[in-house]
Amino acid sequence: xxxxxxxxxxxxxxxxxxxxxxxxxxxxxxSTQVARAIxxxxxxxxxxxxxxxxxxxxxxxxxxTPLTRLGGxxxxxxxxxxxxLEGACDLAVHSCKDLPTAPVPGLRIAAMPAREDPRDALCAxxxxxLANLPRGARVGTGSPRRAAQLLAVRPDLEVVxxxxxxxxxxxxxxxxxxxxDGPLGAVRExxxxxxxxALAGLRxxxxxxxxxxxxxxxxAEAEPVMVPAPAQGSLALETRDDTGAGAAAGACPAxxxxxxxxxxxxxxxxxxxxxxxxxxxAEVDDPATRAAVTAERALMxxxxxxxxxxxxxxxxxxxxxDGRAGLRLDAVVAAADGAxxxxxxxxxxxTDAAGLGAAVAAALxxxxxxxxxxxxxxxxxxxxxxxx
Numbered sequence: 001x002x003x004x005x006x007x008x009x010x011x012x013x014x015x016x017x018x019x020x021x022x023x024x025x026x027x028x029x030x031s032t033q034v035a036r037a038i039x040x041x042x043x044x045x046x047x048x049x050x051x052x053x054x055x056x057x058x059x060x061x062x063x064x065t066p067l068t069r070l071g072g073x074x075x076x077x078x079x080x081x082x083x084x085l086e087g088a089c090d091l092a093v094h095s096c097k098d099l100p101t102a103p104v105p106g107l108r109i110a111a112m113p114a115r116e117d118p119r120d121a122l123c124a125x126x127x128x129x130l131a132n133l134p135r136g137a138r139v140g141t142g143s144p145r146r147a148a149q150l151l152a153v154r155p156d157l158e159v160v161x162x163x164x165x166x167x168x169x170x171x172x173x174x175x176x177x178x179x180x181d182g183p184l185g186a187v188r189e190x191x192x193x194x195x196x197x198a199l200a201g202l203r204x205x206x207x208x209x210x211x212x213x214x215x216x217x218x219x220a221e222a223e224p225v226m227v228p229a230p231a232q233g234s235l236a237l238e239t240r241d242d243t244g245a246g247a248a249a250g251a252c253p254a255x256x257x258x259x260x261x262x263x264x265x266x267x268x269x270x271x272x273x274x275x276x277x278x279x280x281x282a283e284v285d286d287p288a289t290r291a292a293v294t295a296e297r298a299l300m301x302x303x304x305x306x307x308x309x310x311x312x313x314x315x316x317x318x319x320x321x322d323g324r325a326g327l328r329l330d331a332v333v334a335a336a337d338g339a340x341x342x343x344x345x346x347x348x349x350x351t352d353a354a355g356l357g358a359a360v361a362a363a364l365x366x367x368x369x370x371x372x373x374x375x376x377x378x379x380x381x382x383x384x385x386x387x388x
Contacts, residue, residue: 005053007032008039014048015273020080020089023055024165029204030235031093034284037113041283047276054089056080081107084240090277092238096231096293099238101301111237111285112293116200118233118314120146120226121211123202124194125173129213130154130224137193140172144336145229146196148310151338153224160192166201170210178207196226200233217314218330218345227312227332227343230296234289237281288317291353295329298357303333303364306376310334315356318347325350329360333369342367 006016017038021031035051042049056079077099080092085106096112122130122139130153133139140162141147147159162169171178172192194212202208215226292315305311313331320326330345344363348356369375 005032007035007051007053008042008049014050015276017049017051017091017273017277018054018089019051020054020056020083020092022080023057026166026201026205027093027095028053028055030095033204034093034113034235034237037284038280042276042280045279045283047280049276049280054083056083056089056092081238084238090239090273094236094238096234096236097229099231099236101297106241107238108241109236110239111281112290113235113237113284114286115289115292116203116233117214118228119199119217120196120215120228120232121199121202121208122194122196122213122215123170123173123210124212125190127212128194130215133157133193138191140169140192140195143196143229144308144310145312145334146226148334148336148338149224149226149312149332149341150196152334152341153338155338162192162195166197166205166207169195169197170207174210178210198228198232217316218332218343219316219328227330228314230300230311230313231293232314234293236293237284239277239281288350291327291350292316294353295327295348295357295360298354299329299331299361300357302358302361303369303375306374309375310336310373311375313357313360315353317350320347320349327353327356329356331360331364333364333373333375335372336374340372342369342372 008014019031019035019038021027031053035053038049038051041047077094080089080094081104083089084092085104091110099109122128124130124133130150133154135156136158138158138160139150140160141150142162150157150159162172167178171190173190173195175190196215197211199208199211199214202211215224216222218225218227295315296313299313300311303309303311311331311333313329315327315329318326318328326347327350328345328347330343333342334340342364344360344367346356346360346363348359
């Protein structure tokens with residue numbers, strides 16, 4: 001349903017783009033950020049787009065079942081993708097780490113804006129760090145990846161599975177100063193010593209002051225190191241093939257468009273909207289972000305990793321010896337209890353980001369990753385997804 005919010009209202013000749021979003025505070029914040037970027041980019045190139053937010057309810061927002069039993073973080077993307085294919089919206093904004101690696105016929109990732117900080121953050125009572133949490137502290141996370149890496153550093157911790165949107169999870173540490181967001185948990189008295197959350201989400205909600213420790217990426221001198229989920233901190237703007245967004249930089253076809261859907265017919269009957277959206281999304285797309293995310297997702301695809309696999313990956317820009325733009329990709333596969341971690345890294349050309357991801361995955365498999373962790377851990381029939 002429409003939220004009634006129109007962003008970037010322009011002249012009477014402006015085209016309106018319907019942007020599908022989940023209803024959580026974080027999703028709306030992300031979608032509003034994207035809508036403003038689209039409106040501003042369209043003005044720069046003379047395309048004059050305005051953006052209407054359309055809220056889409058997803059099962060992951062209303063069902064308290066652990067994500068690993070619902071089928072993984074891909075459950076958040078499913079309803080948005082259905083709305084796109086049915087023509088209820090023209091674009092959808094996803095947290096890119098929520099997207100299954102397998103393509104969906106009729107849809108494509110048309111743009112990836114510049115990435116927010118991909119690191120994880122510890123949010124602990126009293127500003128504690130991971131090192132000085134009390135022995136046996138209760139730390140909340142619904143992510144097997146985060147749980148394994150926490151236990152690798154602090155095996156004495158009690159890892160508590162948690163669900164709910166960012167403010168809801170944070171309120172379990174800091175109490176009612178942060179309100180619950182959505183139906184998966186009311187504000188309660190604090191019952192956890194800490195939670196681990198994505199720094200990007202905290203920043204987008206203006207809650208990053210609650211981060212007591214930002215956990216370091218591989219290569220940093222600081223400890224402890226936590227490798228984030230593939231594509232963490234990045235957003236994906238997905239469209240139907242028939243919107244014309246295929247001309248956007250780096251867009252990848254994903255199959256035949258549903259030509260008979262009302263949305264497809266609407267776009268086809270408005271070539272001005274299609275052309276304006278194509279040009280605007282090309283302006284919004286960030287090639288460095290797309291390359292990094294491509295490498296990380298290629299690794300997950302090559303590992304055939306399921307939603308419950310404790311796998312992390314992060315790529316960062318680097319310069320190659322011959323002066324070309326390169327990427328360094330760091331990845332980890334962990335035993336569920338954190339008792340053993342396999343780490344691999346490699347550097348390659350940014351133009352072959354997918355090949356870099358496949359190479360690091362091959363190194364992990366050669367080192368015994370498949371024996372260390374159940375890489376296929378997910379619900380039968382749900383497909384392969386990134387770790388949450």
